[in-house]
Amino acid sequence: MRALVAHAAHDLRVEERQTPADPAAGEVRLRILAGGICGSDLHYYHHGGFGTVRIREPMILGHEASAVVEEVGAGVEELSVGDIVAVNPSKPCGRCEECRRGLRNECLDMVFSGSAMRFPHAQGLFRERMVVPAVQAVRAGAPADPALLALAEPFAVCLHAVKRAGSLLGATVLVSGCGPIGCLTIAAARHAGAGRIIACDVVPEPLRLAERLGADECLDVGTRPAALDACKEGKGRIDVAFDCTGHPQALATAVECLRPRGKLVAVGLGGSLDFPLPSVVTKELDVVGSFRFDDEFSLAVGLISSGAVDLSGMVTRTFPLEQAKEAFDLAGDRARAMKVQLILSQA
Template sequence: MSATAPATTGPVLADDVPATMRASVLLRQGEVEMQERPVPTPPPGEVLVRVRSVGVCGSDVHYYKEGRIGDFVVEQPLILGHEVSGVIAGVGEGVDPSRIGERVAVEPQRPCRTCRQCTTGHLNLCPDMKFYATPPIDGTFCDYVTAPAEFAFPIPDAISDHAGALLEPFSVGMWAVGKAGLAPGSRVLIAGAGPIGALTAIAARSYGATEIIVSDPVASRREQILGFGATSAVDPLDPGFDPAALGVDAFIECSGATPALLAGLKALRPGGTAVMVGLGAETMPIPVQEVMNKEIVLTGIFRYVDTWPKVIAAAQAPGVDLDALVTAEFPLEEAEAALTQVPGESSLKTIVVVSR
């Protein structure tokens, strides 16, 4: 809120906000039900967002199929979805009511802001983080959600509702290339030509990387990735492919496949950086001597920090078309079908359309 913004002493809602809303609820592993729930009231410092588009993430599918991801277990009914755009339909106390009607993309994190991680700039590592669609916190497969006002980022007309939802996975790619230390002129290898690989390639280009090599065993994906920032695509299963010959500055692993990680470590020049993004096996064999002898920096990422301004700017750059990643749409009533669809080789992102 600006210094001259009028103070509010209670929540202010748009005239058309109803008392109840639709919600697609994961009752338990493999079972989703449409429910009617009360529309939440925005607390002080927060906004009420009328949801328009929600991207389907692999984590949503995993919670639906497995009922858990590591230590995060679905033990009670849960609304899935965390890649979200919408329109501000109400504000809580202390938030400028002129924001009502503003199109926004919502950062799904809600850190405590007081722990050591938060106060030292590592809010993504907050041990008390509340994150949409991470048990027991409800997500965004519903008509309305609340969010901290400063995490509801205005988006221009040049960014569609669907592209606004994709700013969340784009943030993952942007955070990864930042961790990789990319700079103008960098050479990078990215493993995996799926949606995160594509968004990471776009992010790498925004950082000034001049050679962006993407590996994927699927031919159609290798062809497709050339439209999303990659300068070349290679088949890691090709007997003639020698990762050690690449000598790239950075390697970003987006597939979660152990062979991809091992090949990527070989592809690094001495002193290079490897960043693990894809969620694979809980443990992997690491060539320790190679890491030590080449002084490789090996790290992972967990969400992101302060990426929304970067991805909003990058999404508007010439030649960037986030909407081109959308290969399927489902209405909210068919959210379960969105979670259970069998993706084709060229499938990238699925969007649940909540409203238009």
């Protein structure tokens, strides 16, 4: 079978790998359909890693994928051959202290597909076939577009962020950064009952999709730095701010915009930064982080496959596996692409 393997920065190869064996008890064999290129995949492609995490051996990329069930192992009753599923890339150990506390997304021995954080690396989903525990294959509740179903992983990240925010019913919400995570956060916030959603970005192109997914107001703060001034009036006008950038200026601006006892949800990963602590103290703000997901993955699959949340428009373009480099180059261009996917096989 073919797989997309990263060897180093800009060293991306389509290679033949051994076809997986028959599934054991509790497992299923999947034929991967569509796989979405994520920001971490782009870091491996362009830089060979991120921060202190580096590729130290050839690694199959990818952690966003849909698939069809080809074979089920003994004891698997919830899945059948032919089912269309989303593949959950997260495999917590279930034994460590954090898992026992119910914080499976904070697992101390997490195996996360397509990640070089551990060694040997956790091989990813950009391959034609694989065997996984049945619990990692979440069946679509209704006929679903494999391209949309492959959005379940990033959408689960955003549903978790919205859960961390608490109730959004009637709230005025600010979403900073309208890449894939920002736009999906807008969709999740709209589904959660936000009263008004303001989206902002430093480039205009992503804002068009942000509006389609539920933003009431879209602000290009790249050409209009003062566009958020109205949100700062008084002591702030925003109830909940989601920062999907990790950028120091965006975080500082979000704090300025929050009203007293508002909440900042940090979703984007950035480096260390100076933080406006005086405003957090004097406005009595809540600041929470949001990392990955847990049971939100199944929720994401249900919302996508039922049509309760319409994510059409998120996928800019799809490429066959042999055009992976072209796909990765497009995925890194924010002015031209939102989500780029690879087609590993046909449904």
